[in-house]
Amino acid sequence: MLKQFFIICSGADTDILNSCSKGEQNKYAGIGATVFFTALMAFIAASYALHTVFDNYYTSVFFGLIWGLLIFNLDRYIVSTIKKTGNFADEVIQATPRIILAVIIAVVISKPLELKIFEKEIDRVLLEQKNEYTLANKNQIAEQYTPQIQKLEQSIANLQNDLTTKETEVNALYNTYISEAEGTAGTKLLGKGPVYKEKRDKHDAALAELQQLKIDNTEKIKAIETEIATLKNDYDNQVTTSQPIISNFDGLMARVDALGQLPWLPSFFIFMLFLAIETSPIFAKLLSPKGAYDFKLENEETAIRTNVLQNKNQREALLKTEFAINDRVYKDIETEDELYNYKRKKARELLQLQVDAFFNQQKNIL
Structure with a gap:
């Protein structure tokens, strides 16, 4: 049950993956677990960050849950859209924008957790700033x-x-x-x-x-x-x-500013940790060899692509043939006397009706 849930988190096609080996299934379950726990960390980080803004647990948890689901959806999309083509250069080019997005997500997730980890040090910096602001405020008012x-x-x-x-x-x-x-x-x-x-x-x-x-x-x-x-x-x-x-x-901005006044090395290592977690599913897919799931997925996609191209070509050929037949039909009936006489008769009747209608209209006017 848990394995199936993580496979769903990985964004893989469960119907195809169920027909693959256990090792292939475990690989995608591991990728899905990384996606899930990254979203869970994003939920915790966002809830803490929003609590410093709203100072309300229910509001913070609600919006933190929305943020966690958003990160989950983005990570799942990033991982599921990387296709194994067999050409490593093409795969790297394909993954580059996704890696950039993963870096941005890692920054957003790691920063609130850094604020919580270094909370005591940040409080000390904020206390010093508050004392300075208090003295400055008294001097400004005294002026x-x-x-x-x-x-x-x-x-x-x-x-x-x-x-x-x-x-x-x-x-x-x-x-x-x-x-x-x-x-x-x-x-x-x-x-x-x-x-x-x-x-x-x-x-x-x-x-x-x-x-x-x-x-x-x-x-x-x-x-x-x-x-x-x-x-x-x-x-x-x-x-x-x-x-x-x-x-x-x-508030949040004051704490971020205070964090910037602390030594940068611990914050950098925390960021690198989350960056590694966030990008690990992407690199796992890039570095892993093309497996049974990739071949089966490619087989289904190419089959559908081939079918679509065949249908498109068939419709184009059918349309071209229809045009040619219509041209021949109308060219053949163009020289028939019977059709000519019939159309001539109808045209004469139409003109007579037009003349009569015009005469009656003028007569009513007079």
Whole structure:
């Protein structure tokens, strides 16, 4: 049962192969087994690759099954269409496009399996890339907010400097009127005279301005600090929003790119393994001698070809003969008076009918 299934997988004509030896049947069963297991590997590889895309087992298995059946059909077609002609050069030319197709299939099958085999190494590369992207993302977002924050912080510093300058001025006026009262500066008269009162009034006015300036600048500073807090909150929100995009940066293309950053030799040997598996049925047919199955298949094909050519030639000869007979028949009756008189009579009747019809039509018009 299993042997018969593999023979069907090989694309061989089961009716012809059943009449061949056991060795011939085993050869094609081996070819069919290679085709089947290659399609099975294609199914597994495609399911894994699609799982990295859809992240759903049922969808991945469904489309992976379709891909496996497609590869099975292609491999079966490739193997079954290689005919043993007895001329090795002709067979190689015949197999060349099929070998190219087999190489493409081997690449498609091997790449997803490489991704699974080197999954841990790829995860490490992806982690490094994610960290780099995270830092770069934060820097890019910071470039949008940092200039505004720095400008607002500078405004706060300017307001605080205004307060400091005003406090310095008020302290200086305070020292001036105290020194005047103590007689250590100014008029150097001890006591609170008119000059002291003038300087005290000037200090008090400046002190009132300082108090008002503190109130005004404090409100301005609070408003600016609120604006800075809003900008920083927006920055944090944008970083938080964009981080899942970076965290999910592990799709199929990202993994293929990460695989390319790993040493190439292990991947190359895996590819060569699948290339050998994929092309082995083709080379098995090319290198194997022409067997009983090939002779019987050729016998049936040439018999059908000969029959078709015979039928075609016979129909052409029949058609040619028919033309010749028709030419002779019409040439013979061309000179018969009886046929001439009959046709002349019918032509006269036809003309009379035409004249009568024309007359009646004109009469109706008038």
